[in-house]
Amino acid sequence: xxxxxxxxxxxxxxxxxxxxxxxxxxxxxxxxxxxxxxxxxxxxxxxxxxxxxxxxxxxxxxxxxxxxxxxxxxxxxxxxxxxxxxxxxxxxxxxxxxxxxxxxxxxxxxxxxxxxxxxxxxxxxxxxxx
Ligand SMILES: Nc1nc2c([nH]c(=O)n2[C@H]2C[C@H](O)[C@@H](COP(=O)(O)OP(=O)(O)OP(=O)(O)O)O2)c(=O)[nH]1
Numbered sequence: 001x002x003x004x005x006x007x008x009x010x011x012x013x014x015x016x017x018x019x020x021x022x023x024x025x026x027x028x029x030x031x032x033x034x035x036x037x038x039x040x041x042x043x044x045x046x047x048x049x050x051x052x053x054x055x056x057x058x059x060x061x062x063x064x065x066x067x068x069x070x071x072x073x074x075x076x077x078x079x080x081x082x083x084x085x086x087x088x089x090x091x092x093x094x095x096x097x098x099x100x101x102x103x104x105x106x107x108x109x110x111x112x113x114x115x116x117x118x119x120x121x122x123x124x125x126x127x128x129x130x
Contacts, residue, residue, distance in 0.1 A: 002079040005084075006084070008123070009065075017107070017127065018037065020059075029076060038054050047084050059097065062092040111127060112124065
């Protein structure tokens with residue numbers, strides 16, 4: 001089974017957290033699900049380099065990476081991921097969606113109003129517990 005190393009940014013602006021909605025996918029179980037922005041780590045990249053690149057590509061934002069948050073291993077029906085979530089703060093740029101179909105800024109207490117990708121639920125739980 002394919003395995004991907006993924007980084008995901010929990011971008012916090014005060015108590016608000018940036019949540020993104022994926023568009024259609026060949027994998028029904030991630031299509032239209034909510035997630036944290038990010039993507040696959042490319043060969044030779046650090047996690048920090050990968051998240052800065054992905055957030056710039058996907059959202060046109062600069063971010064500062066503050067801390068590692070939680071690493072999740074998740075097996076979907078067709079592939080597995082190791083997903084490293086990183087706490088980030090916005091550091092410039094205007095939010096423009098280039099890949100996602102929607103976004104919301106929510107406090108941790110509101111995160112469960114969204115239909116999250118399954119791999120994200122441990123991250124959501126940890127954010128809500130803080
Ligand atoms: N970015 C991101 N991906 C997630 C999250 N949760 C989750 O299950 N995933 C999965 C969906 C994808 O299968 C994989 C990330 O790949 P991606 O498609 O976002 O990465 P990428 O931008 O490098 O895409 P590509 O160039 O390979 O098309 O991880 C999440 O919160 N953020």
